[in-house]
Amino acid sequence: MSAPLRLDLDGDALVANWRWLAGRQPGAACGAAIKADGYGLGGRAVMERLARAGCRDFFVATWAEAETLGALPDGVALSVLHGVRAADMPVARAHAARAVLNSVAQVRRWRESGGGACDVMVDTGMNRLGLTPGEAMSGLLDGLVIETLMSHLACADEPKHALNRAQRDAFAAVAARIPARRYSFANSAGILLGQGYGFDLTRPGLGLYGGTPGPGAEGALRQVVHLMTEVLQVRDVPAGQSVGYGATWRAERDSRIAIVNCGYADGFLRALGAAGLGRAGDAILPIVGRISMDLIALDATGASVGEGDEIEMGFDLPRLSAASGLSQYELLTGLGRRFERRWA
Numbered sequence: 521m522s523a524p525l526r527l528d529l530d531g532d533a534l535v536a537n538w539r540w541l542a543g544r545q546p547g548a549a550c551g552a553a554i555k556a557d558g559y560g561l562g563g564r565a566v567m568e569r570l571a572r573a574g575c576r577d578f579f580v581a582t583w584a585e586a587e588t589l590g591a592l593p594d595g596v597a598l599s600v601l602h603g604v605r606a607a608d609m610p611v612a613r614a615h616a617a618r619a620v621l622n623s624v625a626q627v628r629r630w631r632e633s634g635g636g637a638c639d640v641m642v643d644t645g646m647n648r649l650g651l652t653p654g655e656a657m658s659g660l661l662d663g664l665v666i667e668t669l670m671s672h673l674a675c676a677d678e679p680k681h682a683l684n685r686a687q688r689d690a691f692a693a694v695a696a697r698i699p700a701r702r703y704s705f706a707n708s709a710g711i712l713l714g715q716g717y718g719f720d721l722t723r724p725g726l727g728l729y730g731g732t733p734g735p736g737a738e739g740a741l742r743q744v745v746h747l748m749t750e751v752l753q754v755r756d757v758p759a760g761q762s763v764g765y766g767a768t769w770r771a772e773r774d775s776r777i778a779i780v781n782c783g784y785a786d787g788f789l790r791a792l793g794a795a796g797l798g799r800a801g802d803a804i805l806p807i808v809g810r811i812s813m814d815l816i817a818l819d820a821t822g823a824s825v826g827e828g829d830e831i832e833m834g835f836d837l838p839r840l841s842a843a844s845g846l847s848q849y850e851l852l853t854g855l856g857r858r859f860e861r862r863w864a
C-alpha cells in the first residue's frame with residue numbers, strides 16, 4: 521500500500537548543495553552531518569547519495585543511529601558525536617564507526633577498553649560537549665591515535681559575533697599542541713565565515729538539506745524536500761461560517777475550502793499556520809484555521825482544485841522559520857513517519 525502523503529526528495533539538489541558547500545572551503549574536505557536520520561530525510565539514503573558524489577566523512581549523534589545506517593560504503597568513515605557511554609562500549613568496539621570522545625571519563629573508558637583510532641571534541645566556548653582546552657592539553661590525550669580533532673561553533677549563523685573568532689583562535693591553539701591526522705571545525709554556517717574557518721574537514725548539515733545557514737547562502741542552496749499532500753475533500757463554505765477547531769477562521773466571502781491529508785502529527789506544526797500555503801499549479805492556497813493533527817484546510821476559492829488532487833505544501837525553510845519562530849532544523853527533523861520518502 522502506498523503512503524497517502526509523501527516527501528519528494530531531490531537527490532541532485534542534495535549533491536549540488538554538498539558541492540556548493542565544499543566549494544566555499546576548497547582547502548578542506550567536506551563531510552556531512554546525517555544525525556537524526558539525515559535531518560529527517562533518511563540517513564541511509566543521504567549517505568549513499570553523498571558517498572557516490574565523493575563525500576567520505578559522515579557524522580551521527582548516537583551508536584543506535586550508526587547501527588541503523590547499516591554497512592558503510594567503501595572508503596567512508598562515520599563518527600559518533602556523543603562518544604562512548606559505558607553502555608555503548610560493546611557496540612563501539614565492534615562497529616566500524618569512530619567514537620568522538622568528549623569528556624575525561626570517555627577518554628579513560630576508551631583507553632581502558634584498548635584504545636585505537638578515535639576522534640576528540642574540544643569545547644572552545646559553547647559549553648556543550650567536549651574536553652576543555654585545559655583538559656585536552658593536560659597530557660590526557662598523550663599517545664592516543666586521534667583521527668579527527670574537532671570543535672563546534674556556537675554562533676556561526678551570526679557572522680559578526682565575537683565568539684566566532686574567539687572559538688577559532690582557541691581551537692587553533694589546541695590544534696597546534698595536539699597531534700591529529702585532521703582538524704575539523706565548521707558546520708554549514710561556519711563554512712560561510714570564510715578564510716581561516718575551514719581547517720581540514722568541514723561538517724555541514726543544514727545547508728545540505730536546503731536550509732539557509734546564514735548570510736552568503738541566500739538563494740545558493742537548492743530545496744531538497746518537497747512536501748506532497750492530497751486533497752481529501754473540497755467544500756463550499758458560505759460567508760460567515762468558520763473552519764476548523766476553535767472556529768478561528770471565518771469566511772469573509774463565499775469560499776471553496778480544500779482539506780489536505782497532513783497535519784501537526786506529520787511535523788507540520790500549528791505555528792506554521794499563518795505562513796503556510798499550498799500550491800496547485802500556479803494557484804497559491806493559504807492555510808485557513810488551525811492546523812489539525814492530520815488535516816489542513818486551504819483556501820482554494822477561485823482555484824480549480826478537486827478531490828484527489830496533489831497539493832505541494834510550501835516548504836521554504838528560511839521563510840517558514842522566520843514566520844513561525846521554529847528553526848529550520850526543527851522544520852526538517854520534525855517531519856514525521858507517515859510520509860513516504862521518495863528520492864528522485
Ligand SMILES: *Cc1c(COP(=O)(O)O)cnc(C)c1O
Pocket residue numbers: 553555601672706707708709723724725726727733
Ligand atoms: C549537527 C552538527 C553539525 C552540523 O551542523 P549544521 O548547522 O547543521 O551544519 C556539525 N558538527 C556538529 C558537532 C554537530 O552536532
